[in-house]
Amino acid sequence: MADNTNLHIAVVGAGPGGYAAAFLAADLGVKVTLIDPELNPGGVCLYRGCIPSKALLHVAKLIEESHQSKNWGIEFADPKIDLNKLRTWKEGVVTRLTGGLGQLSKQRKVQYVQGKAAFENSNMLRVTKAGGGEEKMTFDRIILATGSRPALIPTLKLDSPRMLDSTGALNLKDIPKTLLVVGGGYIGLELGSVYAALGTRVTVVEMLPGILPGADRDLVLPLHKRLEKMFDGILLNTTEKSLKEESGGIRATFEGADVKEKEKVFEKVLVSVGRKPNSEIDGLNKTKVKVGPKGFIQVNKQLQTDDPAIYAIGDVVGEPMLAHKASHEGRTAVEAIIGRKVAFEPHAIPAVVFTDPEIAWAGLTETQAKESGREITVAKFPWGASGRAITLDRPEGMTKLIIDSKTERILGVGIVGVGAGDLIAEGVLAIEMAALAGDLELTIHPHPTLSETVMQAAEVFFGTSTDMYRPKRA
Ligand SMILES: Cc1cc2nc3c(=O)[nH]c(=O)nc-3n(C[C@H](O)[C@H](O)[C@H](O)COP(=O)(O)OP(=O)(O)OC[C@H]3O[C@@H](n4cnc5c(N)ncnc54)[C@H](O)[C@@H]3O)c2cc1C
Numbered sequence: 146m147a148d149n150t151n152l153h154i155a156v157v158g159a160g161p162g163g164y165a166a167a168f169l170a171a172d173l174g175v176k177v178t179l180i181d182p183e184l185n186p187g188g189v190c191l192y193r194g195c196i197p198s199k200a201l202l203h204v205a206k207l208i209e210e211s212h213q214s215k216n217w218g219i220e221f222a223d224p225k226i227d228l229n230k231l232r233t234w235k236e237g238v239v240t241r242l243t244g245g246l247g248q249l250s251k252q253r254k255v256q257y258v259q260g261k262a263a264f265e266n267s268n269m270l271r272v273t274k275a276g277g278g279e280e281k282m283t284f285d286r287i288i289l290a291t292g293s294r295p296a297l298i299p300t301l302k303l304d305s306p307r308m309l310d311s312t313g314a315l316n317l318k319d320i321p322k323t324l325l326v327v328g329g330g331y332i333g334l335e336l337g338s339v340y341a342a343l344g345t346r347v348t349v350v351e352m353l354p355g356i357l358p359g360a361d362r363d364l365v366l367p368l369h370k371r372l373e374k375m376f377d378g379i380l381l382n383t384t385e386k387s388l389k390e391e392s393g394g395i396r397a398t399f400e401g402a403d404v405k406e407k408e409k410v411f412e413k414v415l416v417s418v419g420r421k422p423n424s425e426i427d428g429l430n431k432t433k434v435k436v437g438p439k440g441f442i443q444v445n446k447q448l449q450t451d452d453p454a455i456y457a458i459g460d461v462v463g464e465p466m467l468a469h470k471a472s473h474e475g476r477t478a479v480e481a482i483i484g485r486k487v488a489f490e491p492h493a494i495p496a497v498v499f500t501d502p503e504i505a506w507a508g509l510t511e512t513q514a515k516e517s518g519r520e521i522t523v524a525k526f527p528w529g530a531s532g533r534a535i536t537l538d539r540p541e542g543m544t545k546l547i548i549d550s551k552t553e554r555i556l557g558v559g560i561v562g563v564g565a566g567d568l569i570a571e572g573v574l575a576i577e578m579a580a581l582a583g584d585l586e587l588t589i590h591p592h593p594t595l596s597e598t599v600m601q602a603a604e605v606f607f608g609t610s611t612d613m614y615r616p617k618r619a
Contacts (some may be wrong), residue, residue, distance in 0.1 A: 160188020
């Protein structure tokens with residue numbers, strides 16, 4: 146291994162991008178300083194994003210399943226919710242994981258500084274420490290991993306405890322009787338599902354014609370159908386015009402061709418309309434780093450900014466704003482810094498919506514593949530023909546393959562159904578390894594599992610599905 150011991154790098158921000166970068170750098174012998182305002186590494190993902198939301202979604206799924214069990218002759222009493230205990234459990238999950246990262250950081254001898262960093266110049270940071278005091282520190286290279294924060298719509302800004310962003314919603318202060326979720330993206334739907342399971346009457350308002358804009362419609366449909374039953378309403382083609390506080394709640398005004406009820410009062414409102422990169426870093430103008438029109442820091446395939454001493458990774462450099470993208474970019478940036486010939490150019494970055502059912506996709510969607518001008522074949526395996534899905538009483542799922550018609554190469558995989566988030570990993574591997582439909586078809590999958598549906602979709606492509614009759618391809 147090359148000697149990297151003379152190199153000292155700083156990582157600003159200890160989210161999944163920052164701590165993955167810092168830990169790899171330390172493993173490769175580099176001296177590392179990791180700077181973040183929180184007590185331990187974790188960032189948005191662990192403190193107020195992926196992890197607390199998934200802990201609560203687990204509870205939501207359990208409650209929903211307890212309702213469904215009536216169909217199988219098992220009846221549970223309505224759940225008694227001890228909100229303090231639920232909150233404590235969720236916080237315990239966060240503390241356990243962030244504390245674990247703190248330990249890993251110490252074991253690797255990463256210098257963890259609890260504070261906020263600003264630039265003095267391209268190689269020097271001024272760190273305002275959480276415990277008080279400032280320190281100037283010099284580094285050979287700096288990796289920016291400052292992440293993102295909830296986006297705000299100026300017209301919907303309201304200074305009221307009834308207004309929530311994703312962080313406020315995860316704090317779970319109470320269970321409101323009614324909740325309006327502004328924005329039908331994944332964060333709004335996940336958090337809306339949590340509150341609906343806990344007993345809140347949830348309404349989602351989305352200005353576009355469908356929830357989860359950008360996701361494949363075949364995948365969205367089963368989720369939409371289930372959410373329609375869980376939620377009070379899903380208002381599409383509807384713009385949230387204004388929010389005004391009054392004694393009993395917040396009066397929301399709606400506008401749009403499909404609007405039936407022009408205004409309604411809600412106990413709480415969650416605004417979840419996307420995320421903004423944290424690129425307004427103090428003193429960044431003293432460096433050569435360039436920020437693009439949407440606020441993302443501009444980087445090349447090595448994650449290097451226009452300033453040769455500074456790299457940037459994660460949410461602050463662009464979409465998709467996902468934890469696993471941030472971590473992989475972090476590792477690539479470190480390898481580039483130590484001189485390895487690397488580039489961040491994945492064929493597939495999986496995206497998962499952790500609702501019930503889950504939606505997951507990787508590679509090209511059907512629409513993207515068609516837009517790229519390729520000749521494609523779409524193979525769909527409906528879970529109504531999956532033994533495992535039937536045993537779970539969840540036949541609404543579907544596994545979909547987007548296949549290059551000429552080469553038979555897998556270009557994209559989309560899954561909707563329980564556990565889709567775990568199942569998609571096989572699709573990611575297939576795309577990255579340039580697998581052909583025949584590879585998936587010939588790979589023996591365990592029975593009875595939902596993973597079989599990937600193989601079964603490949604069988605559909607060849608017109609030789611054991612579990613479904615489909616006319617053969619021309
Ligand atoms: C409710 C919710 C649910 C989500 N669920 C998922 C999911 O299931 N799966 C998924 O992949 N993604 C999910 N995400 C997105 C995920 O959290 C982000 O993509 C991920 O955290 C980005 O990682 P990052 O390292 O770029 O930055 P972040 O995790 O945003 O961390 C950045 C850190 O930098 C710190 N920082 C900022 N400025 C400075 C400074 N000047 N000095 C020092 N420190 C600074 C911040 O305080 C923060 O701790 C979710 C997000 C939310 C809000």
